[in-house]
Amino acid sequence: SILVFQFKSGIKSEGDFIQIPPLSDTNWWKGTSKGRTGLIPSNYVAEQAESIDNPLHEAAKRGNLSWLRECLDNRVGVNGLDKAGSTALYWACHGGHKDIVDMLFTQPNIELNQQNKLGDTALHAAAWKGYADIVQLLLAKGARTDLRNNEKKLALDMATNAACASLLKKKQGTDAVRTLSNAEDYLDDEDSD
Template sequence: MSKPPPKPMKPGQVKVFRALYTFEPRTPDELYFDEGDILYISDMSDTNWWKGTCKGKTGLIPSNYGNLSWLRECLENRVGVNGLDKAGSTALYWACHGGHKDVVEVLLTQPNIELNQQNKLGDTPLHAAAWKGYADIVEMLLLKGARTDLRNNEKKLALDMATNAQCASLLKKRLAQGVVRTSSNAEDYLDDEDSD
């Protein structure tokens, strides 16, 4: 007899993973997927079996078939952390957008991680975390030095996109501290007497 279905996550809280391995189900409630398939996880309340969807089918997925170990393997093999997808987004952007705190933590340990890369919409990882309401990730980005003064293509700051009070409070506090950089600090290095 299979156990009762786990409680679903709040609506809109779907996490996205890439399957590390092919999984052959052993029971009818388990979901088949191939290595590299995208898994949309809607319920992570059971630490061993998640409820999710792949290729339009829903079922149970073993929790150890997802992103974090794949990320570590990529980093160990020196895969660049700042590569852009077709939308101009980095892995850090998507980790922040998806609320994958564990992945964000690993990426932020990389010495050359680009915190402020803007995608084709002008959004940064901070924009994504604020919009999705992940205050813990917003705080991590701010502690690492993410810029709060960058505007997206709609002229919005991350603060303008914050969807909850906690994210807004963190961003307002940082803006009030005056941690705002200009787009270029080249003028600091120019000496009018030496320029032609």
């Protein structure tokens, strides 16, 4: 759990989120803002601080690229799950934040096929919300089109516009052709008895 404090200042160059991880000394908290780290008196922010359990998810939901970068710089886990079982990538796709999706894809080992508690993936979210540019990006990165959610729906079934549906149908078609061509390799006459 990380505390987040939004500092309001009369100076234009100030005013941003400060991430405050727990510290053993209750009088001073270590805080990070815009890549700079320092100690902050606990009584300075205690009354106005908001605890955020999943800061990377919140940054992704809000489309806040600088906050997302700060979370990644502070090694917040890119594949962490929130209470709904969703990843930050899911929320970025749900919100149509392509710049956030692009940034998350720079992280090694990002899981793009993680299903949340409803069985939805990032691809389901992008298709349902109608973000064809994000659907295309997810497919290019290898998102699976064969995953069904708890209602037995594919991302294609949830597509709300023709552009998303077309991209998903095209991808499913190429996957089906690939599967058939692989099956033919096993039907060679030499293998039959």
